[in-house]
Structures are given as C-alpha cells and as structure tokens.
Amino acid sequence: MKKIKRRLSLTLRGGRGVDESLSELAESMNIEESNAKDNGWPSRSGKQKGSSKALSKAESAAIVTLQPLMEVEGSLSKKQQLGPNISRMVSFFEGEPKLSKHFIRGKQHYRTMPSLARKSKTEPDFFLNDGASFRTIDKGRRMRKSESDSFFDEGTKASDKLFPIPTIDSNFNLPLWRRLSKGRMKTADFHSSSRLCIVHENARLGSDGESDQTSGTSNDDVHSPVKLRHKYPLQRRLSEDITKRLSLPADIHLPDNFLEKRSLSPPFPEGRLSRRMRRASLHEIGFGKMESYTKLDKLGEGTYATVFKGKSKLTDNLVALKEIRLEHEEGAPCTAIREVSLLKDLKHANIVTLHDIIHTEKSLTLVFEYLEKDLKQYMDDCGNIMSMTNVKLFLYQLLRGLNYCHRRRILHRDLKPQNLLINEKGELKLADFGLARAKSVPTKTYSNEVVTLWYRPPDVLLGSTEYSTPIDMWGVGCIFYEMSAGRPLFPGSTVEDELHLIFKTLGTPAAETWPGAMTNEDFLMYNFPHYEPEPLVNLAPRLEADGQDLASKLLQYEAKWRISAEEAMKHPYFNTLGPRIHKLPDTASIFTLDEIRLAKDPGYKSSSVGSSATMPRVPTSRSAISEPPGMCEEFLP
Amino acid sequence: MAAPMRPKDYHTLMSKTTKTGDPSRRRRSHHGDEELVHFRIVRFMMESGIKLRMTSVPMATAAIIYHRFFSICILQDYDPYLIGMTAISLASKVEEEHLKIRDVINVCYRTRHKDKPPLESQTELADLRQAMASCELLIMRVLGFNVTKELPHKYLLHYLKSLGDWIDASVWDRTPIRDTAWAMLRDLYHGKVCLQHEAQHLAVAVLYFSLLCFGIEVPLNNQAETKWWKVFSEDITEEEIKNIIEQIMDVYDLEQRL
Structure with a gap:
C-alpha cells in the first residue's frame, strides 16, 4: 500500500488542476441534483445543505497540492523515453499497403482495415491477439471483402458473421497468447482454430449468391465441430429482425435473389451469433450501400450538409438523404458527430428515425425516414x-x-x-x-x-x-x-x-x-x-x-x-x-389509439384528399424553405 | 465505398519509426508490451491534453475512445500516436470543448518530438491534418459512431460531497482524500479498466481505494446494515470493488515498468 501511495503522489503532480475540475463539476451540481435519486445519491435532506461547503473545502485543499504546470511537463518529458517498443510499431499509414491483399477483383475497394473489429466484447478474442499468424495463413487465399461496411454496428465486418462458430472449451474466453502460455492449448487446437478463421473469411457469400467456401479452400480439409439447431424459418426471422431494427413497414420487400441466396447459404447458428448475423444480413440486403438508394429532388442545403429526397430500392419507401460533406478543414463537423451518436440511440415514435449511414470518400450520408x-x-x-x-x-x-x-x-x-x-x-x-x-x-x-x-x-x-x-x-x-x-x-x-x-x-x-x-x-x-x-x-x-x-x-x-x-x-x-x-x-x-384522430383543418384547401387525411397523398417536393433572418442555416429533412 | 484516403496522402510524422512489416517481427508482439504501449500513449495524450488546457471530462473521453479503438483493432496496424491525437480532437468535439485541429497537431507534435523544432512547414501540417481527418472517420466507423460514454466523474463528485459530510471534519480536512481520489480516477484511464466497469462502480472503487490508502474508515460502517458503497451504487459488491482496485493497481504497476 505504501508503494501505491508513493506512486500515487507521483501522479498526483501530473494532474491538471483538481480544483478546476472540481469547480467545473460543481457548477453542474444544481442541475444534476434533480437527477440525484437515480444516481444513488442519498436523499437525506440534511445532507444536501452542507454539500456546497464541502466542495469549497475540496477546492482549497486541492489548490495547496497543485504544482505548476511547467514542472509537470518537465517531469513528464524526462520520463517520456521511447523504448524499443516504438520501433515495432507500424504507422497507420505505412501499414496501409499491406491491405492490398484484401483487395480483390481489382476493385478499388478498401476494406476498412485488415482485421477491423473482429472482436466485440462478448466474443472470444483469439483473432485479435494473433493477427500475425492469422494473416500468414491467410496468404494466398482469395478472400471476398464486403462492398462497404454498414455502420450501424460496431465496425464488425459483415463477412465474418455468416459462419457457425465452433463449440468452445472453457478456456475460450482467454486470449490466445494466454492460453498458449498456459500450455492448455495444444498445437493442433491452435491450427484448427486458425483454420476456422479462414473458413470464416471464405464463408462469406458472394454477391452472386455462391458460397466461396466450396471454391478455393476445399483442399484444406476443414471441418468445424459445430452443432446447429434451427429455430425459426429463416425468412421470417430475418424480416422480423430487419423490421424491428429499422422500423420499416412489416411488408418489407426483400429482393428475391437475396432470399434465394439465404436458403443456399450455411444456415444460421442460433444464440449468440444472432446480432452479428443480423448485421451481416442487413449488409447483404444492401444497407450501408449508396447503390441501395435513388436520389430524387434536392430538399435543401445547409452550411455543411445537403438534403435530398431519395427512395430506397429495398423497401420502395421514400427516405431523406442528408449528405454531409467532409472536406471541411476541421474534420467531420462536430454537429454531425453528435447527431449521429445521439440519433442512433433514440428510438421513439416522435423522433425521426435514422435508417442507415453510408460512408464514401467525400461524404457521410445519413438516411432518415422521409416525412412529407x-x-x-x-x-x-x-x-x-x-x-x-x-x-x-x-x-x-x-x-x-x-x-x-x-x-x-x-x-x-x-x-x-x-x-x-x-x-x-x-x-x-x-x-x-x-x-x-x-x-x-x-x-x-x-x-x-x-x-x-x-x-x-x-x-x-x-x-x-x-x-x-x-x-x-x-x-x-x-x-x-x-x-x-x-x-x-x-x-x-x-x-x-x-x-x-x-x-x-x-x-x-x-x-x-x-x-x-x-x-x-x-x-x-x-x-x-x-x-x-x-x-x-x-x-x-x-x-x-x-x-x-x-x-x-x-x-x-x-x-x-x-x-x-x-x-x-x-x-x-x-x-x-x-x-x-x-x-x-x-x-x-x-x-x-382509436380515439385519436386527426381533424380536418379549416384553412386547408384541397380537392384531392380522401377520407380524413388532411394532406395530399403525393408528397410535395419540399423546396428550400425561406428562412427568416437570424435562422440557423442548417436544414434537415 | 472507397477508402477515405489513398496511400500517397499518408504521412508518418507521428511515427518515429520506419516501416516494420516483417511478420516475424510483428508476431513477437506481446500482450504485456501492448499494455505498456497503451500506457505510454495515454500518457502522451494526457500530457498533450494538459498543454491544450483540456478539462478532465474530455480527456477521459479521449482515453476511452483510444482504448475502445484498440480493443477492436490490432495495435500493429496503426500508428497509436496518430490514433491518440485524433482521439483528443474527436473528444473535444464530442464534449463540445472545441479545440482547433491545428493546435492539437502542433501541441501533439511537440509532445511527441521534443528534440525536433516545432512544425513549421505548411505541407507537413496539411498532411497531418488530412491524416487526422481520415483517421477521425475511421475511428468513428470502428466505434460504430458511438462516441459517448457515461463517465464516473460526476458520480465521484457526488460521493465525495456526501461522504465529506458524514466523515468527521477534522479527519476529512487533514487528508488529501479528494485529490487522491480525483488523481486516481484520472490515472485509471491509462489502462483498459476504464472500459470494463460501469461509471458508478469505478467511482465507488476509486473512493474505496483512496479511503484505504489513508486508513480512513467510514463511521459506523461495520454496524451499518447497508454498507456505504451500497448506498451509492445498489448493485455493487465488495468483491467487485476489490477487483476494480486490483486492476487500478495493475495500471500503477505498469508505470513502474516503463
């Protein structure tokens, strides 16, 4: 414990103003206090009163122990010696050409990164920790890559997800290196799991509906110890997933060729792959691809974004495409970053739904549901x-x-x-x-x-x-x-x-x-x-x-x-x-609810409206709105 | 959808090394080393952050972005300094504490290359800027555009305030427990522990640990039906606290190994 204390005090100096941080947080107290109950804050009335006093104490105490900024920098720079580790590091950019082996068919597509996100929290991470051997074995095999990645999910490459995973021993959750070092994993196991990676890659469905699995790798004699159970009819489950996720109408039109393809493909494993599988399916269907949408009229233009009306080729529904230009000097606009990260989590009948995100070299396109x-x-x-x-x-x-x-x-x-x-x-x-x-x-x-x-x-x-x-x-x-x-x-x-x-x-x-x-x-x-x-x-x-x-x-x-x-x-x-x-x-x-009905607006003049609808069936083109002075230029669907 | 950038645009200013593509060399990478590398990078980020006068919250967000990125991607494939630098600028956008990209680049460059003169050439700056813009999108894609995470800072503040009223004033004022807790909270972002636990749990554990460091006991805790940590966070157990503390101590061990 003493050791810790000593080292703590070392790092204590390295901090920026504790007092500043505290006072900065203290400002929040009034606002946050109403939320105190959810935070597990004891709501004894006597306690609340003294709190501001306690804080000022904290501030004054903090000031004493603070050291000037310059000294901190000095001490840091002395310690900041770059060990041999650095030399092993490959720059992001230098690493790039290696990707070329992931390019196939001469297409200028870029797989987001060599092994992007082969791991999520719930998955075993042996792919990750043994990137080198994985890649070596990879060599010489043809791999398919995804046309582009769907962004709804944590960067997981769509192509990984269609293949059943092996049954797993109790060590599975350990990283590979640890398992190896424990000597519990025999060489044979190691190979078989490496091979599984490959099968993974190759199990990806081609866009023409064939599975690559049978084509380039058969001589490897791979077999996977997998048990499968089918729970639902494939098609139904898939549509359900999609409609649930994207709040699309229940009668979503999946392309026929896609459904055919599904029935040829390795069947879905059940259980924990379902999320990844759904992701893969979504991508397979065409989410995350610009080709899946037809651009129609332009609806408006803001400082960094242009909004188009569009049509989804998958669902025949109208969508609003918000195209965010990326050549901005400061990188992606901060409003765009916040909008995406917020909207992804908001699912409510009275909040516009973000269907899809498409990323191209020059722009980021958000696909929203279209409202007239x-x-x-x-x-x-x-x-x-x-x-x-x-x-x-x-x-x-x-x-x-x-x-x-x-x-x-x-x-x-x-x-x-x-x-x-x-x-x-x-x-x-x-x-x-x-x-x-x-x-x-x-x-x-x-x-x-x-x-x-x-x-x-x-x-x-x-x-x-x-x-x-x-x-x-x-x-x-x-x-x-x-x-x-x-x-x-x-x-x-x-x-x-x-x-x-x-x-x-x-x-x-x-x-x-x-x-x-x-x-x-x-x-x-x-x-x-x-x-x-x-x-x-x-x-x-x-x-x-x-x-x-x-x-x-x-x-x-x-x-x-x-x-x-x-x-x-x-x-x-x-x-x-x-x-x-x-x-x-x-x-x-x-x-x-039956009792909730839209009424007819007295001022509305139209002959083309049927029943109780107050608006024309055919959506009018939403020309840019004349904005009053002082209005934010930004404009959304 | 093509790549956000082409090889010719790439710049390696942030990396001191030349290409080491030799697979045998790569394979030698070791998990422990990796943790050290991350520790070093986060320290580089923190140092740059201090120079940029960032507050604790965006700093923590930047570290989280960095760690999350490398919990998904392989270290050897990217220049961690570039990722760290971009995480800083991304965090400043997410937390609305705007920093100019140019400032971030200049400060990070100086922090990284202490022996070199400041960045003067406009083309180098432009290259780095371009690299960062691309890298930013890459990070966002890898993280699935989910760049916000609840932070333990506000909880810790609440806890400190209420505990300060409960503990005897003379003891409370004599010990720098608030600073310790706060410093510890900042330090734990050097390791991946910040990703593995809920914000409330981290805050409780940090508080528990700093009480332990100074040998302070919460009054009447041994007689209380509900322990103090249960009051703050209902779903936490003492084992869990100890588990987190061990992980925090691992982070401090890393520092010694540097």
Whole structure:
C-alpha cells in the first residue's frame, strides 16, 4: 500500500488542476441534483445543505497540492523515453499497403482495415491477439471483402458473421497468447482454430449468391465441430429482425435473389451469433450501400450538409438523404458527430428515425425516414388556420418526443417549426439533432448561439450559458402559440428586437416575475421601457382556457419555473385525449389509439384528399424553405 | 465505398519509426508490451491534453475512445500516436470543448518530438491534418459512431460531497482524500479498466481505494446494515470493488515498468 501511495503522489503532480475540475463539476451540481435519486445519491435532506461547503473545502485543499504546470511537463518529458517498443510499431499509414491483399477483383475497394473489429466484447478474442499468424495463413487465399461496411454496428465486418462458430472449451474466453502460455492449448487446437478463421473469411457469400467456401479452400480439409439447431424459418426471422431494427413497414420487400441466396447459404447458428448475423444480413440486403438508394429532388442545403429526397430500392419507401460533406478543414463537423451518436440511440415514435449511414470518400450520408412536411409548411398549407384539435395533437406529440429526450438528458436546443416533421397520418417527429447534446456533466458553457432567435428563451438571449431542459420548453410555448394563432409569437430580427418583442407582450420582467434578471448586466444595459403583460387571450383568442394556462406555464421568464415536458403532458389541457394516451409505449404512435384522430383543418384547401387525411397523398417536393433572418442555416429533412 | 484516403496522402510524422512489416517481427508482439504501449500513449495524450488546457471530462473521453479503438483493432496496424491525437480532437468535439485541429497537431507534435523544432512547414501540417481527418472517420466507423460514454466523474463528485459530510471534519480536512481520489480516477484511464466497469462502480472503487490508502474508515460502517458503497451504487459488491482496485493497481504497476 505504501508503494501505491508513493506512486500515487507521483501522479498526483501530473494532474491538471483538481480544483478546476472540481469547480467545473460543481457548477453542474444544481442541475444534476434533480437527477440525484437515480444516481444513488442519498436523499437525506440534511445532507444536501452542507454539500456546497464541502466542495469549497475540496477546492482549497486541492489548490495547496497543485504544482505548476511547467514542472509537470518537465517531469513528464524526462520520463517520456521511447523504448524499443516504438520501433515495432507500424504507422497507420505505412501499414496501409499491406491491405492490398484484401483487395480483390481489382476493385478499388478498401476494406476498412485488415482485421477491423473482429472482436466485440462478448466474443472470444483469439483473432485479435494473433493477427500475425492469422494473416500468414491467410496468404494466398482469395478472400471476398464486403462492398462497404454498414455502420450501424460496431465496425464488425459483415463477412465474418455468416459462419457457425465452433463449440468452445472453457478456456475460450482467454486470449490466445494466454492460453498458449498456459500450455492448455495444444498445437493442433491452435491450427484448427486458425483454420476456422479462414473458413470464416471464405464463408462469406458472394454477391452472386455462391458460397466461396466450396471454391478455393476445399483442399484444406476443414471441418468445424459445430452443432446447429434451427429455430425459426429463416425468412421470417430475418424480416422480423430487419423490421424491428429499422422500423420499416412489416411488408418489407426483400429482393428475391437475396432470399434465394439465404436458403443456399450455411444456415444460421442460433444464440449468440444472432446480432452479428443480423448485421451481416442487413449488409447483404444492401444497407450501408449508396447503390441501395435513388436520389430524387434536392430538399435543401445547409452550411455543411445537403438534403435530398431519395427512395430506397429495398423497401420502395421514400427516405431523406442528408449528405454531409467532409472536406471541411476541421474534420467531420462536430454537429454531425453528435447527431449521429445521439440519433442512433433514440428510438421513439416522435423522433425521426435514422435508417442507415453510408460512408464514401467525400461524404457521410445519413438516411432518415422521409416525412412529407415540416410544421411550417403544414401551417402555410392550411392558411395558418389549424384545427384546434390538431394543435393539441401536435403539441402532445412534441412534448412526448421531447420528454423522451429529456429523460435521457438530451437537449434539442434548436426547436422550431422547420425542425418538426409531419407525415400524412399527422405524426409529428423531432428532427435535426445537430445542436442537441447528451446532457452529461454540464462542464462548460454551451455555445451561446444555439437556438433560432424566434424560439430562443430570454435567459439565453441575455447571455445565460448554463441551461438545462427548460431551454427547450420556451420554444414549445412559442410553437404552441404559433399553431394556435397562425403567426409567430416573437419574430424578432436581432437579439434586442427579440427581447423587446417578448417584454412588450409578456411584460417587462420585475423582481417577482424574473428574479434572475434583476442582476443581469445585459438586461440592465438594454434599459427596456416598462410594459404591462398582455393577457394571452388577446394573443390567441381561439385557445381554450386550459391551453392558455399551459402556454403561460411554458412561457415563464425564470427557467426553473417553466413546466417540464413530463408535467406538461399531464396538464388538464390534454384531458380530452383520454387516459390511454399516457400509457403508450415509446415506439407506438398516438394514432394507434382509436380515439385519436386527426381533424380536418379549416384553412386547408384541397380537392384531392380522401377520407380524413388532411394532406395530399403525393408528397410535395419540399423546396428550400425561406428562412427568416437570424435562422440557423442548417436544414434537415 | 472507397477508402477515405489513398496511400500517397499518408504521412508518418507521428511515427518515429520506419516501416516494420516483417511478420516475424510483428508476431513477437506481446500482450504485456501492448499494455505498456497503451500506457505510454495515454500518457502522451494526457500530457498533450494538459498543454491544450483540456478539462478532465474530455480527456477521459479521449482515453476511452483510444482504448475502445484498440480493443477492436490490432495495435500493429496503426500508428497509436496518430490514433491518440485524433482521439483528443474527436473528444473535444464530442464534449463540445472545441479545440482547433491545428493546435492539437502542433501541441501533439511537440509532445511527441521534443528534440525536433516545432512544425513549421505548411505541407507537413496539411498532411497531418488530412491524416487526422481520415483517421477521425475511421475511428468513428470502428466505434460504430458511438462516441459517448457515461463517465464516473460526476458520480465521484457526488460521493465525495456526501461522504465529506458524514466523515468527521477534522479527519476529512487533514487528508488529501479528494485529490487522491480525483488523481486516481484520472490515472485509471491509462489502462483498459476504464472500459470494463460501469461509471458508478469505478467511482465507488476509486473512493474505496483512496479511503484505504489513508486508513480512513467510514463511521459506523461495520454496524451499518447497508454498507456505504451500497448506498451509492445498489448493485455493487465488495468483491467487485476489490477487483476494480486490483486492476487500478495493475495500471500503477505498469508505470513502474516503463
């Protein structure tokens, strides 16, 4: 233990400011405290009070032990001697030409990397630890490679996954080198497992439907000690997997040749391969390939992305293709990285679904489900007079999607009608998570320019950079009003103009309506005239009393007084929707309930609509929307 | 879908060595050595991170990205320094603590090549930039675009605060237990242990370990029905804590072997 202590103290010096880290985290405390219960935080009321005191103690203690940065660097550099190990390392780039043996048929395809991801946590890792021998044995054999890789999964190469794995002894989970060193694994075993790798590679199905297994490797006399059981009819299980995963319609059209191919292929092993198998199947079908989609009209263009309407050749469904250009100087745009990593985890009926990701040399294409309109177009199309029933339904769906995000500590940060997509059934979905963030530790100031000016809460307009879920709720209030009244609530063109409009309507903040503003330098500097609040009834006369109440709760100046998405869903305004709506599972649309029906919008003029649908069957081409000044340029399907 | 880059674009500035493609040489690679290499690289990352004034959270994210990458890929196939450097820039994007790629390159280059003059040539910089952009996509693809992971930092802070109220103030103030715990948390990112346990468990184990180091006992713990770690994290067992601690000690052992 002493040893440890001594060494600890060594590294203690090497750290950056403990105090900084602590205080940086301390800022988060207020926000995080509401989540304390989930964190296993003891919720004794007495404890909470003393906590800030304890922290300042921690800070002061930390400062004492800190050493100047320069010294740290010095000590590091002395130790930083590069041993002989380095010389063994092959640069990423130098390693590259070796890949050429994975190129086949002269195609200029690049397999992501030689043995990319042959291992995931649940799998044994002997492939990984014996890359060298694996490769050597590989030599001279023809291997197929995947046309491209599907990105939904952790980089696992599709081609690995179709072949049954051997039955495994108890040592299997150990890395190869360890097993060898323990002497438990005999040479013979070693060879057989190496061979299995090869079979793995070769078991990959060719695109022409033949299995390579029979063609180049038969002289190896490979046999694998595998027992197989078939549980489901192949075809059914496959379609189920796919539809479940990608929320495609149940009647997905799998290409006939694909299904034929499946029946020729080695049968699926059961159990733990299922995930990999599904992945492989998805790729085999055509996910992750640009060839699987036809580009149609261009829908819009932003600073780094262009959105096209497209059609999937696999499902015949329309999709939105968001093409992100990659020649940007700073690498992949940070919004794109965040959008992908967030959307992959969000599965909800009111959040746009990310079907697929396609990677090419010059661009990254995200394939989203296609929805005909955004809320702005919807309102335009019905002459800005929406049925009040639909207002309620849309608002509820918006809150539902948002509540799901907020529960997972994700802020949208850019709510506006252009980012709310609506399909012909009236389902509303949140889109454009480019500015959204996983709300982990609020470590730093978020960039100030995030929410489109019209829907930006006053605290952010006044320079607040520490915000939480209420930042989205103000925007909900604005959108709610806009749907009811048919015009934007605060269409300001500059920050000052925006604030002015807000205060003119809702009254200039006073100590009792917004305590925080009284000390805000920006607010005092602007020196706004005194306005009395206008009653909300005058603003949106069509809105019923419960709705007025909800709107006023959303449009609170003080961020922490704003109603949360979860509470808002329980507001009496939604009582007319019935009790069942609160019990729906996340992935079910509210229109699965019989009592929920879209109404006809009074302002909507159309002759081509049948039944109760309020929108044309044929999707209109979504020409780029004229964005008001100050709007974020970014545009999503 | 073709490669994100072509061989001619590649640059080997981050690597001091020339090509060692000889398979027999590669095979000699040893698991223990690999851990050492990772340790060294993470230290290089941490050093660069300090110079770049990164905070603990993006630093931890960078280390996690790095470790995850090499738990999927083979070390010998990539230049770990490049991966480490790219992980730093990727983490800064993920955690929204923006760093300019140029700064990252310059700082990392200086950290890596202490004996060489700073990077001056624009073409070299451009090459490295290009390499990093490609590498960034590669990493994201390898990680399946899943670049966020819950970190133990916030938990540790919560735990420290509540435990500080519980333990006698004189003892608490006399010992640098907070700094120890925090430093230990930072250090454990040198090893793969950071990937193998939940954030809450890591935080509890770090706290347990630092209490142990200073011989502090949580008051009344031996009489308590629910041990203090159970209060913080319901699903943790003492064996698990000890298991994590052993792994943390392994990381410190690595340092000695360097």
